[in-house]
Amino acid sequence: MRAVVIDRFGGPEVVRVAELPDPRPGPGQVLVRVGAAGVNPVDAATRGGLFPGQPSFPMVLGWDAAGAVAEVGPGVEEFAPGQPVVAHANQFETGVGLAAELAVVDADGIAARAGTTTAVEGATLPTTAMTALQALDALEIEGGRSLLVVGAAGQVGGFAVQLAAYRGVEVVAVAAPADADEVLRLGAAQVVDRGPTGAAEARALVRGGVDAALVAGGDAEAGAAALAAVRDGGRLASVVPGSAPPAARGVTVLEVRVQRDGRQLRELAGLMGEGILTARVAATLPFDRAAEAYDRVVAGGLRGKLVLVP
Ligand SMILES: NC(=O)c1ccc[n+]([C@@H]2O[C@H](COP(=O)([O-])OP(=O)(O)OC[C@H]3O[C@@H](n4cnc5c(N)ncnc54)[C@H](OP(=O)(O)O)[C@@H]3O)[C@@H](O)[C@H]2O)c1
Incomplete structure (x- = not known):
């Protein structure tokens, strides 16, 4: 699978799209086929070296994604293959990034993508x-x-x-x-x-x-x-x-520092599905323009979120 990775911390030059082995979900985890990955200021900070703990390279970036369930791990009963979902992973806690064609997420970082919410819209939501x-x-x-x-x-x-x-x-x-x-x-x-x-x-x-x-x-x-x-x-x-x-x-x-919370993620995804929360998308860019996306987030002046698509 293809993923947006860094091989070391640094400027835009350290960001590349890599071919990595397909991940598999473990107990309590869900494998998501990612349709869209939201870009947050924290991704640019992580690229630059703001990362608590021991980094492991190549490091896939990204805290937010949306797509469909590809496979569920043992013990996961609330999700099924094919189901549209949004996904959140606090990379500072898990080390896992979601800007990849396939991403493994703990089940409490997944929520059903409700109503007519598209993957691009859903990817703007979690963090x-x-x-x-x-x-x-x-x-x-x-x-x-x-x-x-x-x-x-x-x-x-x-x-x-x-x-x-x-x-x-x-x-x-x-x-x-x-x-x-x-x-x-x-x-x-x-x-x-x-x-x-x-x-x-x-x-x-x-x-x-x-x-x-x-x-x-x-x-x-x-x-x-x-x-x-x-x-x-x-x-x-x-x-x-x-x-x-x-x-x-x-x-x-x-x-306030964001904490993962599956109940809140489900509530918010529901509100977007009902049209109470509006997704605002500044631009959709392919994975191979990820370095540009992180720079644009740092520069400011965006109106809406940048969303990466595989
Ligand atoms: N604590 C956490 O867990 C957590 C989680 C997510 C995000 N964050 C942080 O929260 C901040 C916002 O994130 P975001 O994704 O919402 O970024 P964003 O979309 O860029 O929003 C920031 C907004 O603040 C505006 N702004 C900049 N300087 C301002 C000023 N002096 N007075 C009033 N408004 C000003 C920006 O306008 P311009 O674009 O025109 O500059 C922009 O509209 C970032 O610092 C991010 O790192 C923290």
């Missing part, structure tokens, strides 16, 4: 939507409350806006003016410019400040600005490494 959902849960945000989302036009931010709006939360989106229509379409009630006056604008929109803020884009400065928009005693969660501000005014500050 980013689970991160968004886990951040909202950490913020304990419920209907009737207000939430600021920084980076609202991004992948994590966009799913956070959609999930929060679905819960009945009043979302104030921080985004570039060119993205205002997009974040309103996703369910934001208000949009403020991501420039230096955004936090003050948000605080003026919601008397006393928003109940909670999610930092899903930007840097430490954006994190500090988000904190300024939160009411005394509210909550702030950041998913962007290095952007969480020091706590102040009784605001609880949390750093």
